[in-house]
Amino acid sequence: MTAEIHTIMIELDKPYEERLDQIRKSLQESEELQSYLDTEEEEDYRELVQAYEPDIYTLHQEIAKENPLQLLSFEYKVLHEEFEGLFIPKILGFSVLRGVLNENYKYHRPQKHFKKIVEYICHSANFEMLKTRIGQSLQIGLGLSSGIWVTNLINQFSNKKIKQYLQSKYLAKYRSKDIRQSEYLAYKLQFRNDNYQTSFFPQSKNELKVDYPSLYEFLIYRIKKNYPADSYEHLLLEFSGNADFMGTKEYVDIFFLFTQFIKRSENTDKPLKNALGKMGDMKNIPRDYYKFRLQCQEENLYFFQEQDERIFRLLDKKSNLYDFLFMAMEVHQKGYLHDDAINAVKEFYNTHPGSSIENECVRKLLLGYFREFLTNIDADEYEDYMEFSKIFPTYLEIFANEHFLLDLRELNVHYLRKLLKEYTDKRGKDYQDIKKFVMASWIDFGFFTKKKLAEFFKTRRKRKKAEA
Numbered sequence: 001m002t003a004e005i006h007t008i009m010i011e012l013d014k015p016y017e018e019r020l021d022q023i024r025k026s027l028q029e030s031e032e033l034q035s036y037l038d039t040e041e042e043e044d045y046r047e048l049v050q051a052y053e054p055d056i057y058t059l060h061q062e063i064a065k066e067n068p069l070q071l072l073s074f075e076y077k078v079l080h081e082e083f084e085g086l087f088i089p090k091i092l093g094f095s096v097l098r099g100v101l102n103e104n105y106k107y108h109r110p111q112k113h114f115k116k117i118v119e120y121i122c123h124s125a126n127f128e129m130l131k132t133r134i135g136q137s138l139q140i141g142l143g144l145s146s147g148i149w150v151t152n153l154i155n156q157f158s159n160k161k162i163k164q165y166l167q168s169k170y171l172a173k174y175r176s177k178d179i180r181q182s183e184y185l186a187y188k189l190q191f192r193n194d195n196y197q198t199s200f201f202p203q204s205k206n207e208l209k210v211d212y213p214s215l216y217e218f219l220i221y222r223i224k225k226n227y228p229a230d231s232y233e234h235l236l237l238e239f240s241g242n243a244d245f246m247g248t249k250e251y252v253d254i255f256f257l258f259t260q261f262i263k264r265s266e267n268t269d270k271p272l273k274n275a276l277g278k279m280g281d282m283k284n285i286p287r288d289y290y291k292f293r294l295q296c297q298e299e300n301l302y303f304f305q306e307q308d309e310r311i312f313r314l315l316d317k318k319s320n321l322y323d324f325l326f327m328a329m330e331v332h333q334k335g336y337l338h339d340d341a342i343n344a345v346k347e348f349y350n351t352h353p354g355s356s357i358e359n360e361c362v363r364k365l366l367l368g369y370f371r372e373f374l375t376n377i378d379a380d381e382y383e384d385y386m387e388f389s390k391i392f393p394t395y396l397e398i399f400a401n402e403h404f405l406l407d408l409r410e411l412n413v414h415y416l417r418k419l420l421k422e423y424t425d426k427r428g429k430d431y432q433d434i435k436k437f438v439m440a441s442w443i444d445f446g447f448f449t450k451k452k453l454a455e456f457f458k459t460r461r462k463r464k465k466a467e468a
Contacts (some may be wrong), residue, residue: 143174305332
C-alpha cells in the first residue's frame with residue numbers, strides 16, 4: 001500500500017479489523033483450504049469461495065452502511081495473501097463502479113483503487129483461479145479508462161503472460177461511446193443490491209474540484225437509501241465551516257445537501273447558521289442555491305416540509321434566501337390548496353420574470369407535490385383525483401408556463417393510463433364517469449384537444465390474421 005493512498009483513507013475500526021482477522025484465521029485453518037492446496041483444482045477453490053466469501057461480504061456491507069469512509073481500508077486488508085484471493089472479484093467490480101464518469105462515459109479521474117486491485121490480482125499466487133472470475137470487470141474498467149492510462153498499467157508488468165492477458169481484456173469495441181454506455185449500464189445491474197459507495201472529503205480547493213463528483217454521488221446515494229450519516233457528520237461540519245470553499249458551486253451543493261437532506265445532530269444548527277451568514281453577501285447566492293434545487297429534483301430528490309424547514313429555521317430575515325423559503329414554508333405548512341399559500345406563491349412569482357430560475361424553482365416545488373399525489377393515488381380513488389384536480393387551473397393561471405403545463409399533463413396521463421387499465425368495461429359506470437370528467441376538464445386545463453383526448457378512449461381493433 002502506497003503512502004499516497006494510505007493518507008487519504010480512514011482506518012478501519014478495531015472491532016471490524018478483529019472480525020476480519022477472525023475470518024482470515026478460520027479460512028487458513030479450514031479443511032476447504034487444505035483440500036484446495038492439495039489439489040489446486042478449480043472445484044476445490046469454488047468450495048473455498050462458497051464457504052468464506054459470504055462472511056466477508058456481510059462484514060463489507062455492514063461497514064458500507066454504518067462507516068462507509070472505511071471501505072477502502074477494509075478492502076485493502078482483504079488484499080492479504082492469506083485471504084487466498086477471496087472476495088477480490090467483488091472488490092474489483094466495486095472499484096469499477098465507484099469511478100465517476102463524464103459525459104463521454106470515461107472516468108472523470110484515474111482510478112487508483114482499481115489499479116491497485118489489478119496489480120494485486122496479477123501478482124497473486126491464485127491468479128489462475130481469479131482470472132476466470134474477473135474478465136467482465138476488467139473489460140469494463142479498462143474500457144472506461146483512457147488509452148494512455150491503460151498502456152502504462154499494462155507496460156508496468158514484465159511477465160509476458162500477464163501483459164497478454166490484460167491486453168486481451170482491452171477491447172477495441174469500447175472505443176465507441178454507445179458501447180461503453182450500454183455495457184456499463186448492463187454491468188451495473190449486477191451490483192444493484194450491493195452497497196459499495198464511499199468517498200473522500202477534500203482538504204483544499206484543488207481537492208474539492210477533483211473529489212466533488214464522487215462526494216456528491218456518495219451523498220445522493222445515501223440520502224436516497226436513508227442511510228445514517230453519523231460516522232461522517234463531523235466531516236460535513238468541517239467542510240461547511242471551510243471559508244476557502246465558500247463561494248464555489250461545489251460547496252453550495254454539498255452544504256445544502258447536508259443542511260436539507262441529511263438528518264443532523266442538534267448541535268449542528270449553530271455552525272450551519274454561521275456558515276449561512278457568511279454566504280449571505282456572496283454574489284453567487286442565491287442563484288447557485290436555486291441551481292442546486294433544480295439539480296436535486298433531476299435526481300428525484302424533492303423538497304417538502306422536512307427539507308425546507310431544516311434550513312428555514314437557520315435563516316435570518318435579511319437573508320437573500322428568506323423570501324423564497326418563507327413562500328415555500330407557507331405551501332408546506334398550510335398546504336397548496338390554502339388561500340394563504342396560493343397568495344404567497346403568486347406574490348413571490350410575480351416579483352420575478354416568468355423565465356427566471358427563481359420561478360422555475362417555484363414551479364418545481366408545486367410539481368413535487370402534484371407528482372407525489374398523482375403517483376401514489378390508486379385507481380379506485382379516482383373521485384379523489386377529480387376533486388384534487390380542481391386546483392390545477394389556479395396554478396396554471398399563476399405560472400402561465402408551457403413546461404409546467406406539459407409536466408403536469410404527463411403526470412395526469414400516467415394516472416389516466418392506470419385508470420384505463422383498471423376499468424376496462426366501457427359500459428360500466430366507473431369508465432363512463434372517468435371519460436366524462438377527462439373529456440370535459442382536460443380541455444379546460446389545456447392538456448389536449450377534444451380530438452386528441454378521444455384517442456385515449458378509442459377501442460383498438462385487433463388485426464385479423466392473414467389467411468394462409
